[in-house]
Amino acid sequence: MEYKDTLLMPKTAFPMRGNLPNREPEIQQKWAEMNIYDQVQKRTEGRPLFVLHDGPPYANGDLHMGHALNKVLKDFIVRYKSMSGYQAPYVPGWDTHGLPIEQALTNKGVKRKEMTIAEFRERCAEYAYSQVESQREQFKRIGVRGDWDNPYITLEPQYEAQQIRVFGEMAKKGYIYKGKKPVYWSPSSESALAEAEIEYHDKRSPSIYVSFEVTDGKGVLEAGVKFIIWTTTPWTIPANLAIALHPELEYVVVEESGSRYVVAKELLQKVTETMEWASPQVIKTVKGSELERVVAKHPFYERESLVVLGEHVTTEAGTGCVHTAPGHGEDDFQVGKKYGLDVLCPVDDRGVFTDEAPGFEGLFYDKANKPITEKLEEAGALLKLEFFTHSYPHDWRTKKPIIFRATAQWFASIEKFREELMQAVKETKWVPAWGETRLFNMVRDRGDWCISRQRAWGVPIPVFYAENGEAIITEETIDHVSNLFGEHGSNIWFEKEAKDLLPEGFTHEGSPNGTFTKEQDIMDVWFDSGSSHQSVLEARDDLKRPADLYLEGSDQYRGWFNSSLTTGVAVTGKAPYKGVLSHGFALDGNGRKMSKSLGNVMLPSKVMNQLGADILRLWVASVDYQADVRVSDPILKQVAEVYRKIRNTLRFMLANLADFDPKKDAVSFDNLREVDQFLLVRLNQVVKTVKRSYEEYEFATIYHTINNFCTLDLSSFYMDFAKDILYIEAQNHKDRRAMQTVMYEALTALTKLISPILPHTADEVWAYVPGAEEESVQLTDMPEEKEYTEEKGLLEKWNSFLDLRDDVLKALEEARNSKTIGKSLAAKVTLFADEVTFKLLSSIDEDLKQLFIVSDFEVSDSLQSAPAEALTFDGHAVLVTKAEGETCERCWIVTDEAGQDPDHPTLCPRCASVVKENYAHLTQE
Numbered sequence: 024m025e026y027k028d029t030l031l032m033p034k035t036a037f038p039m040r041g042n043l044p045n046r047e048p049e050i051q052q053k054w055a056e057m058n059i060y061d062q063v064q065k066r067t068e069g070r071p072l073f074v075l076h077d078g079p080p081y082a083n084g085d086l087h088m089g090h091a092l093n094k095v096l097k098d099f100i101v102r103y104k105s106m107s108g109y110q111a112p113y114v115p116g117w118d119t120h121g122l123p124i125e126q127a128l129t130n131k132g133v134k135r136k137e138m139t140i141a142e143f144r145e146r147c148a149e150y151a152y153s154q155v156e157s158q159r160e161q162f163k164r165i166g167v168r169g170d171w172d173n174p175y176i177t178l179e180p181q182y183e184a185q186q187i188r189v190f191g192e193m194a195k196k197g198y199i200y201k202g203k204k205p206v207y208w209s210p211s212s213e214s215a216l217a218e219a220e221i222e223y224h225d226k227r228s229p230s231i232y233v234s235f236e237v238t239d240g241k242g243v244l245e246a247g248v249k250f251i252i253w254t255t256t257p258w259t260i261p262a263n264l265a266i267a268l269h270p271e272l273e274y275v276v277v278e279e280s281g282s283r284y285v286v287a288k289e290l291l292q293k294v295t296e297t298m299e300w301a302s303p304q305v306i307k308t309v310k311g312s313e314l315e316r317v318v319a320k321h322p323f324y325e326r327e328s329l330v331v332l333g334e335h336v337t338t339e340a341g342t343g344c345v346h347t348a349p350g351h352g353e354d355d356f357q358v359g360k361k362y363g364l365d366v367l368c369p370v371d372d373r374g375v376f377t378d379e380a381p382g383f384e385g386l387f388y389d390k391a392n393k394p395i396t397e398k399l400e401e402a403g404a405l406l407k408l409e410f411f412t413h414s415y416p417h418d419w420r421t422k423k424p425i426i427f428r429a430t431a432q433w434f435a436s437i438e439k440f441r442e443e444l445m446q447a448v449k450e451t452k453w454v455p456a457w458g459e460t461r462l463f464n465m466v467r468d469r470g471d472w473c474i475s476r477q478r479a480w481g482v483p484i485p486v487f488y489a490e491n492g493e494a495i496i497t498e499e500t501i502d503h504v505s506n507l508f509g510e511h512g513s514n515i516w517f518e519k520e521a522k523d524l525l526p527e528g529f530t531h532e533g534s535p536n537g538t539f540t541k542e543q544d545i546m547d548v549w550f551d552s553g554s555s556h557q558s559v560l561e562a563r564d565d566l567k568r569p570a571d572l573y574l575e576g577s578d579q580y581r582g583w584f585n586s587s588l589t590t591g592v593a594v595t596g597k598a599p600y601k602g603v604l605s606h607g608f609a610l611d612g613n614g615r616k617m618s619k620s621l622g623n624v625m626l627p628s629k630v631m632n633q634l635g636a637d638i639l640r641l642w643v644a645s646v647d648y649q650a651d652v653r654v655s656d657p658i659l660k661q662v663a664e665v666y667r668k669i670r671n672t673l674r675f676m677l678a679n680l681a682d683f684d685p686k687k688d689a690v691s692f693d694n695l696r697e698v699d700q701f702l703l704v705r706l707n708q709v710v711k712t713v714k715r716s717y718e719e720y721e722f723a724t725i726y727h728t729i730n731n732f733c734t735l736d737l738s739s740f741y742m743d744f745a746k747d748i749l750y751i752e753a754q755n756h757k758d759r760r761a762m763q764t765v766m767y768e769a770l771t772a773l774t775k776l777i778s779p780i781l782p783h784t785a786d787e788v789w790a791y792v793p794g795a796e797e798e799s800v801q802l803t804d805m806p807e808e809k810e811y812t813e814e815k816g817l818l819e820k821w822n823s824f825l826d827l828r829d830d831v832l833k834a835l836e837e838a839r840n841s842k843t844i845g846k847s848l849a850a851k852v853t854l855f856a857d858e859v860t861f862k863l864l865s866s867i868d869e870d871l872k873q874l875f876i877v878s879d880f881e882v883s884d885s886l887q888s889a890p891a892e893a894l895t896f897d898g899h900a901v902l903v904t905k906a907e908g909e910t911c912e913r914c915w916i917v918t919d920e921a922g923q924d925p926d927h928p929t930l931c932p933r934c935a936s937v938v939k940e941n942y943a944h945l946t947q948e
Contacts, residue, residue: 026913026930029942030750031759033678037791041670043635047783051163054786059801060168063105064112064565066802073109075101076560076570076600077169078583079116079177079552082154083123086161088609088617088654089576091627095643096606096722097574098167102779103717106805112565113169115162116555119151119178120481121548122212122420140479141517147480148178148514165627166636166782168801175559177482177551184509185558186551187485191501193593198436199474201486201494203366205349205356206473208428210374210388211421214477215432218469218581220549226415226424228255229392232298232342232407233399234284235266235328239318243309248276248283250319250330251294251406253341255413257395258388261380262348263321264364265329267355268311269336272343277303285314287343294342298407311336322404324381333358350429353470368429372477388426433475433484433544440592441466447588447598454604454720455649461580462588462603472589474547481545482508483516487525488540489533499526516541553586556599573600577607604720606648612655625654637781638663644722644780665730670784672733673773675742676766677791679749683763685794690757690764692811698741698869699761701821704814705736706769710806713776722780729777737769740825744876751914751934753941767793772806823863824874827899831875834894834901844905848915851879851906855889860899878906878917913938 075097080090097113104111124147129135135143159171175182193199207216234249250266268274273288279300286294288308295303317330335354336345349359350368359366369379376383376391382398383391399405416425437444444466453459475484485504487495503526507515516524521539530537560568569591575583584603591599610616611623618624630639642662646652692700709732716724745762752759771792778785778800789800797803811817831854835847844850852875856864861884864871872880883889889900908919911931922928924935 024938024942026934026938029913029938031682031752031754032750033675034681035674035678035791037674037677037788039671039674041635041637041666041784043637043783044632046787047166047631047636048164050783050786051166054168054799057798059799060170062799063168063801064110067105067110070108070110072567073101073104073111073572074560074566074570075104075111075113075572075574076555076566077114077116078573078575078579079118079175079555080158081121081123082117082119082151082158082176083127084154086158086165086627088625088627090158090162091165091639092606092609092643092648092652093574093576094162094165094167095640096604096648096720098165098169098640098782099644099717099722099779100572100574100720102168102782102801103805106775106778106801106803107714107717108804114173114175114559114563114566115159115167115169115171116175116559117151117155117158117177118548118552119148119155119176120545120551122214122478122480124151124154125478125480126420135479139517141514143479144514144517151176151178161628164631164636166640168782170565175555175563177548177555177558178512180509180512181562182555182558183482183513184505185562186482186546186554187501187505187508189554189557189590189594190485190546190550191496191498191505193435193590194496194501195498196439196593198439198593199433199496200436201431201433203429203431204434205352205368205427205429206432207416207425208372208374208430209418209421209423209425210372211423212418212478213372215430215473215475216418216425220419221416221425222419223414224417224422225412226417227410227412228415229257229396230255230407230409230411231257231396231399231405232294233260233322233346234282234404234406235319235322236404237317237319238327241314241317243313244276244285244317245283248285250285250344251342252344252346254346255411256351257392257399258370259348259351260322260346260395260399261324261369261376261383262350262367263328263346264326264349264359264367265331265347265355265362266319267331267333267336267345267347267358268314269334269343270310270312270315270332272311272336272338274309274311274314274343275305276307276309277305279303285344287338289338290341290343323398323402329362329364331358331362331364351427353427356429366429370426370428374426389424432473433486433542435472435474435550435589435593437466437469437471437589443592443596444588447592451598451600452602454602458580458603458605462584465581465585466588472547472586474550475544476547478545479517481548482513482551484542484544484546485516486542487521488542489531490536490538491533493531493533494542495531495533495539499529547586549582549586550590552583553590556587556591557594560599568595568599569597570600572602572604574604574606577605579605607651610651610653612653612658614651614653630659634659634663635783637783638666640780640782641666641726644726647723665726666781666784668738669729669733669773669777669781672737672742673770673784673788675738676770677788679745680763680767680770680793682754683760683767683793685764685767688755688760688763689767690761694757695761695764696758696869697817697867698821698874699765700811700813701817702736702741702765703768703809704811704817705732706765706772707809707811707814708818710772710776711808714805714808717779725776725780729773733773740828741765744874747873747876747914751937753937771795774800775803775806820863820866824867827860827863828875830894830896830899831901834903835877837894838903843903846915847876848878849906849910849917850877851881851904852877853881853883853893853902853904855883855886855893855900855902857886857898858884872916878908 101111101113209216232253237244237248274285275288314330315332319328321328347355349355349364349366369377370388371377374388376386378384418425448463521541556568560566587599712728713725748758774785774788785800838844864882893900893902906917908917909921910917911934912929913934916931918931921931927935
């Protein structure tokens with residue numbers, strides 16, 4: 024007889040190697056054929072709705088690791104919710120308007136000037152759709168489950184129609200207005216920008232100190248005294264109309280080298296050092312408020328510069344006398360408005376000086392710095408010129424510096440409902456908690472939102488103008504335009520004349536001849552995506568407003584979180600979200616930003632082709648995503664090792680359940696041995712921890728909990744000593760069925776728990792789980808938490824045993840290293856125990872030899888009698904010697920009882936009994 028034929032060895036067709044790059048597409052094909060998204064929605068119908076609203080990625084270019092991080096985090100949550108009592112639809116979206124698409128077409132050789140706006144916009148739409156299609160396939164390859172056949176796309180007619188209604192509702196409430204005021208202006212894009220479209224880079228700028236001579240001191244200052252201002256933008260000097268002082272600050276008139284100057288008293292020392300003055304004498308001290316409306320003259324134009332008062336003046340830098348150009352700064356504009364100053368802005372859309380700046384016409388603003396400083400020097404007004412490098416706002420698309428420039432723009436008033444916005448921020452749950460402070464402060468401090476852009480590719484601002492120039496925004500016109508856009512798309516705005524876009528028979532007192540024009544500007548793209556709560560959540564039957572969760576990168580506090588809040592509160596009085604979760608950026612292994620120039624860009628597609636989507640997803644679960652995260656080949660290699668451990672653990676359990684029928688063979692908890700009960704209690708702890716961590720969006724805790732359970736509890740302990748029972752005992756032996764019961768429970772629970780993170784692997788495993796009736800694990804619910812009466816006692820007792828077992832394993836390892844034994848089954852262990860350890864071992868009914876995987880095990884209650892060669896630990900000592908006897912040919916136990924059965928002289932009594940009772944039909948060869 025071949026005794027190996029009598030062993031119940033593991034059997035499974037589940038492959039050891041994941042081979043994910045090849046296997047995952049096959050699994051995804053199966054999902055597509057069974058329409059898994061619809062099946063999940065159908066199964067969960069009638070449950071409470073949980074809506075995670077997708078912030079739309081921009082439809083341009085291949086996905087990067089930031090996209091993958093974002094979409095995978097969303098997928099974890101949606102998949103978990105649909106397995107834990109909710110219906111959790113997921114509607115992906117795309118942001119499809121804006122400058123990058125215009126630029127992409129220009130780069131492809133499309134000549135915008137040679138076609139109509141409507142024709143160019145058609146080309147933009149075609150390009151956007153091609154990018155949506157490409158990105159959709161990449162997201163699906165990552166395993167993101169969603170309604171991919173019915174996404175929302177911001178250029179689609181129904182979306183645009185609802186966006187127009189948001190605009191109309193805000194206009195109705197008086198939140199929309201047109202005004203000339205300074206905005207962020209990008210000469211390189213020839214358009215206004217929103218705060219969210221600004222990023223900061225270092226720039227080298229001139230730093231100049233300029234004197235303005237007093238012509239009318241109002242009885243406080245003598246004529247000829249000079250105010251000193253400091254600026255880093257010499258090009259704004261032609262637009263100077265005033266000098267701002269702080270009303271409460273003290274200012275001094277100082278004499279130096281025959282001239283008299285005014286500076287803030289607090290900054291005199293600093294100014295003295297900068298100007299390299301010898302010994303300035305203070306002639307007079309006055310409060311800023313006393314100098315209001317003193318008149319100075321412009322350094323090189325025949326124009327007055329009025330002294331005004333402003334709370335924005337500080338003593339952090341400069342002179343305390345602030346150069347004020349109302350056309351080039353928010354504070355300047357506000358103080359100019361108070362004093363009735365013009366909003367002079369002598370710079371055009373391209374950043375070039377107009378004839379309102381005589382002597383500098385046709386010069387690009389930045390190139391004008393030099394001739395302007397030369398002009399100041401010629402006039403004797405330039406006191407100091409230096410250069411310095413500082414952080415300066417740039418256009419996030421073109422990467423070129425922006426300017427503040429007063430133009431006529433459309434604005435959404437923040438001031439009119441700021442309190443409601445701040446209240447909505449307070450009522451939202453923020454993860455991490457600092458998100459609340461961040462957005463609250465932004466809302467508190469932000470100016471009005473400039474929503475108009477001077478571009479072609481976007482949603483038109485639905486405003487008509489009467490012959491007298493009056494802007495027309497009425498419920499009737501908004502309703503009509505919304506319906507037109509819903510039917511034809513917004514391109515109709517550029518295809519038809521104003522009269523054809525107005526309701527039939529429309530009249531207005533400002534247009535006696537019935538002539539109308541239309542606004543040519545488009546809306547800020549943040550208004551597009553910020554309207555999604557109306558265009559998607561409210562408009563679709565399968566969703567709801569407010570959403571339960573918005574989840575995006577931390578840059579969206581000033582982007583989508585902000586614009587959605589603004590339009591949401593404006594329209595409904597409430598935030599469009601109940602909770603907001605943010606994540607950091609994906610960096611390379613050294614913590615650097617990924618960029619083509621550094622050659623450190625890692626693409627999700629490459630990772631999936633080499634390792635598989637589940638490895639990419641497991642990486643997302645492994646990181647502290649609320650901060651910036653690192654990814655590199657070595658990091659992914661470590662994650663792949665953890666994946667292999669999890670996969671092999673699941674495979675071992677599958678292989679040892681080949682003959683297990685859970686309906687027929689399962690053993691009840693009360694009939695299990697204590698060690699088996701302990702494993703189920705540990706499993707229950709894992710279930711509790713993992714489910715709580717999903718609820719709290721702590722995915723790294725799930726990663727570590729499952730990895731530790733697979734590695735320590737199962738592989739290193741339970742599955743290690745299980746082999747002696749699973750392989751050796753008779754098929755229906757009670758201990759064998761007990762261990763199979765535990766493994767079945769662990770296998771099904773773990774497969775469900777990992778399903779949101781490793782959906783491909785979980786579904787692959789599920790196909791082999793005995794008794795699994797559902798076609799996919801995605802059509803099941805999370806394992807339920809159980810209440811075990813003896814839970815605490817079991818955990819304490821068996822955790823103490825595991826600590827003891829670690830000590831025994833150390834002693835066995837030393838014995839192996841010293842060649843005392845080979846395998847652990849060649850060993851006899853004698854354990855010399857103190858009272859506590861002896862009591863622990865005496866309370867264990869299981870076979871201690873089996874638990875320690877040795878052939879002989881003895882316990883002595885006399886710790887003092889331990890020989891010198893024993894390895895000593897706290898509370899016990901361990902002596903490892905060679906076991907005496909013969910090695911059983913079947914189970915490899917060393918015993919002096921081998922050969923007692925003459926029919927099976929090479930077997931131990933246990934194996935001889937199993938073979939006789941179960942394999943008598945096998946003939947001995």
